[in-house]
Amino acid sequence: MPSRLTPRSAQRSSPSAAPGISASAPISDFSTRLVAWQRKHGRHDLPWQNTRDPYRIWLSEIMLQQTQVSTVIPYYARFLARFPDVAALAAAPVDDVMALWAGLGYYTRARNLHRCAQTVVGQHGGAFPASVDELAELPGIGRSTAAAIASFAFGARATILDGNVKRVLARVFGVEGFPGEKKIENAMWTLAGSLLPQNASDDEVSAYTQGLMDLGATLCGRGKPDCLRCPFAADCVANVTGRQRELPTARPKKAVPTRRTWMLVLRDGNAVMLEKRPPSGIWGGLWSLPEAADEASLAARAREFGGDGAVSPLAPLTHVFTHFKLDIEPRLAERDRGVGALAALGDADTAWVALSDLDSFGVPAPVRKLLDGLQGSLI
Numbered sequence: 001m002p003s004r005l006t007p008r009s010a011q012r013s014s015p016s017a018a019p020g021i022s023a024s025a026p027i028s029d030f031s032t033r034l035v036a037w038q039r040k041h042g043r044h045d046l047p048w049q050n051t052r053d054p055y056r057i058w059l060s061e062i063m064l065q066q067t068q069v070s071t072v073i074p075y076y077a078r079f080l081a082r083f084p085d086v087a088a089l090a091a092a093p094v095d096d097v098m099a100l101w102a103g104l105g106y107y108t109r110a111r112n113l114h115r116c117a118q119t120v121v122g123q124h125g126g127a128f129p130a131s132v133d134e135l136a137e138l139p140g141i142g143r144s145t146a147a148a149i150a151s152f153a154f155g156a157r158a159t160i161l162d163g164n165v166k167r168v169l170a171r172v173f174g175v176e177g178f179p180g181e182k183k184i185e186n187a188m189w190t191l192a193g194s195l196l197p198q199n200a201s202d203d204e205v206s207a208y209t210q211g212l213m214d215l216g217a218t219l220c221g222r223g224k225p226d227c228l229r230c231p232f233a234a235d236c237v238a239n240v241t242g243r244q245r246e247l248p249t250a251r252p253k254k255a256v257p258t259r260r261t262w263m264l265v266l267r268d269g270n271a272v273m274l275e276k277r278p279p280s281g282i283w284g285g286l287w288s289l290p291e292a293a294d295e296a297s298l299a300a301r302a303r304e305f306g307g308d309g310a311v312s313p314l315a316p317l318t319h320v321f322t323h324f325k326l327d328i329e330p331r332l333a334e335r336d337r338g339v340g341a342l343a344a345l346g347d348a349d350t351a352w353v354a355l356s357d358l359d360s361f362g363v364p365a366p367v368r369k370l371l372d373g374l375q376g377s378l379i
Contacts, residue, residue: 027172027235031197031208037231038211043218047076049210054128054153055086058116061145062109066163069217075104087126090117098285098362105365107284112140130154151209155202159193160209161185164216170248171220174237178249260327262298263289263367265314265374266307268335268352272371273305274361276349282321287351287361289330289370298331305350307333314374319366330370 027033043049046069048060059079063072078100083089089097094114101110116139120128128149129135135146144165147158166179169188177184197208219226227239234240238247266273274287290305292298299311311331319326353361355375358368 027195027232030195030232031200033231034211034215035197035200035204035207038207038214041229042207042211042214047073052153054149056080057152058128058141058149059113061148062113062140063104065109065145066106067104071104075100086117086120086128089114090121094285095362099360100362102286102362103365103368107286107362109140110362111279111285115139116141128153130156132156132158148209148213152206155205157196157200157205158209159189159196160212161189161192162213162216164220165192165212167222167248168212168216168220171225171238171244172232172236174241174243174247176247176249178251180251256323256325258325258327260329262292262295262329262331263370264292264298264302264305264307264311265289265330265332265370266302266305266335267332267374270356270375271352271354272374273335274351274353274363276351282326283364285362286364287353288364288367295329295331299333302331302333306335308336310334314370317366317370319364326366328366328370332374 046060048056051057060072060076063076063079079089082096082100083092092114094111097114098107098110101107101113104110119138120126129138130150130153132143132146132150135141135149136143138146141149144159144161147156147160148162150156150158151160166185166188169175169191170179173191175184175188175191179185179188197204200208215230219230225238225244227233227236227244230236230239232239238244264273273290275290277283277286277288279285290298290301292301295311299307299309302311303309311333314330314332316330317328319328351361355371358371363371
C-alpha cells in the first residue's frame, strides 16, 4: 500500500501511484516563489490590508471564515463605522452586533466576536495579545486565525491552514484524503510548518501568509484553477498528473436531512411580531418569527399572541444550512383589534416591529427575505 508521504520523485515517475505529501523533498524555494508572486500578482487593496492594527485584522479574519471577500467588504465597512475599535465593540449591546451581522451567516461568529472584544478589554487592557497561543485562547479564534492575526499584525512567523491553504497544499503536494479528517489535517499542519520562510523579515512573513491565501482564493480556486499562471505549475502534483478536480479529496457524501417548520407572520398594519431566538442553535440570538412544529400548533400560538384565530398560507421557502435543509411554511395572521393597543407582549424576547425598522434588528436572511416581500405587497 503506498504511503501518504510518497516522495515527489516517486510521484513524478509513477503518476498512477497515489501521490502524497513530499516529506523528504519539498520544493526548496516554495516560500521565495510565493512571496515574489504575491508582491507582483497578489491582492493589495482590500480594506483590511496595509495596516498592522490587530483589531481590524481580527475583525476581517473572523468575517472571512467560510465567507467570500466580496460578501464581507460591505459588512466590514459597516462594522468599522459603528464599532471603530475593540472598546466600542465590547461596550455595545449584543443585539446591536447581531443586527449588523444579520445576513452574513454562521452567527456563532458574531456572538464570539462580541465575547472576544469583551475579553480583550476586560483581561488584556484593550490590547490584543501578540502570541499565537494567547490569541488562540480568545473566544472564536482558532489556531489558523490566531496565526494569521499574529502574522499580519505582529510579523510573527506562524503557520496558517484555512480552506484556501488546504486546497493549495493538497494540489501542489498531492495530499490524499479529505482535509477535514484529523489525520490528514495534522499532516497538512506539519507540511505547512515546514514551508515557512526562514530568516525572513516581518514584511516577507506577511507577504508569504497573504500569498497562501491569495493563491487559493484567486488562481487555485475550487472550480477552474488557473494553472497556467500559477508559480508552482511545473511542480504541482495535481497539475502534472491532471488531478485538479480530484484534489483536495471531497468530503465523504452523506444524505442531507430535511427539517420542516411553520412560521407565524402575525401582522398589525405595517408591523409584525418578532421573537428572540435562544442564544444557542441555528440563528442563535437573532430576532425571528415565532415557530411551531405544525400548522395547528402555529394557529394556537397566533391566538396566544393576539391573533384573530385565522391563518392563511404564504409562499413556502427552503433555506440550506451546512448540514441540513430547512423547509419553511409561513402563515399569515392578523392581530385581533379587540385585544387593545399594540404593545410589547410582556417580556424582553418578543417585540412588535415596523417592517421599515427591520434594519435595527438582527433577522436571519430567509426571514428577512420573507418580510421584505410582505412589505413590498403592502406598498
